[in-house]
Amino acid sequence: MSITLGETITLKSLSICYNQRMENLPTATTVACSQCGGELHPEVGQVFLICPYCSSTVYIDKSQVVFHWYVAPTLDEKQARAALARWMAGNQTVKDLDRKAQISEVSFAYFPMWLFKYRKPDEKDELLLVPAAATSVSEIKNLILPPGDLRKPTAEIDHAAQAPTVPLETALAWLGQRQITAEQIIEKALVHVPVYTFKYFFNSRTYTALVEGASGGVFANLFPAKAEAPFLLIGGATALIYLCLATFPAMGALQSGASGLGIGLLICSGAGLVIAPILFVIAAWIAAKI
Structure with a gap:
């Protein structure tokens, strides 16, 4: 051939x-x-x-193999909505946000977090969570895991879990920026946390809030917060008033000695007792209006 x-x-x-x-x-x-x-x-x-x-x-x-855990949810969607409503009615948000906000979208997912256990210089162990996927609500990093609630995931959980997109090496680099060395880290794990994501409208703007499905904790970066200016104003006025009252004993002592000091103290304490309830009522009225 x-x-x-x-x-x-x-x-x-x-x-x-x-x-x-x-x-x-x-x-x-x-x-x-x-x-x-x-x-x-x-x-x-x-x-x-x-x-x-x-x-x-x-x-x-x-880079390596780590433990994989998940946190079992204890809240259904109705209970998560109730947790969000309580947060909206709290002291951080504007008045009546729980009644005026319109929820437009709700979703549930197991969100991935890198869990690190590290030893501090004082020999105490501490847990630290780092988001293992991109999220617009970075406050989720302040989540506190319920003790003893880490479980082995099932195939169903693995299928429903959001895949991590932040590599472990990247998360370790972030720890390095916080002066946590590799030698201090004694345990690493990937934990999937149940999270309800709520999107809501208020005053023609869309906001996002996360409700952790095990503890009911609410996390948000941007939300309709109470205005700080009125509280700063009443705080500044209070400080100025009591600073002026504090000058009465000093002025009395300079003019009339011990007797003037006594009279000044009486004026200062008496006026302070009268003004305090008035300032408290004003502060309560401001808090109720905003």
Whole structure:
């Protein structure tokens, strides 16, 4: 059998193409379980895995393997709405926000958070949460996990959970900016937290608030807050009034000695007792109006 030059080139091209495809095929990966050290063999693209030796659920990051937990929700949507309404009726928000705000959208998801346990210089351990996905409400980082509520996720939870988009190495770099070194970190985990996302309208603007589905905590970056100027005004006026009253004893002492000091103290204390309730009523009236 004879092979022409053209056929030789074609066969060579096919051989090169085949070799390139073989090189591009994903190779088997072996990782160690973060709990027992057992050898794990995840499939291509698999990020959540249950260890066959110790039954731990782990998350496979590009850099290393970490524990994977989730927090079980205790609030349904109706209860989450009630938690949001209580927050809207609180002291931080404008008057009647709970009645005037119009909720336009509600969604539920298991939001990913990097959980770090680190040891401080005083030998005390502390937990720190870092969002593992992009969010417009960065205040979620102040979430406090309920103690003892971390559970092993099921396949259903893994399917419903929002995938992390912030790599573990990036989160560790953020810790470094806070002067937390790698040597201080004694535990790392990926935790999925139940979160209700509410979007609502108020005064022609759209706001976003998150309700944590286990504790009912509410988190928001921007919201219709009470105006600070009236409170600053009444606070400044109060300070000025009592500063003026404080000068009476000093002026009395300069003019009439001990007797003048006594008279000044009587005037100062008497006027202070009369003015205090008036200022309190004014402050309460301002708080009720804004």
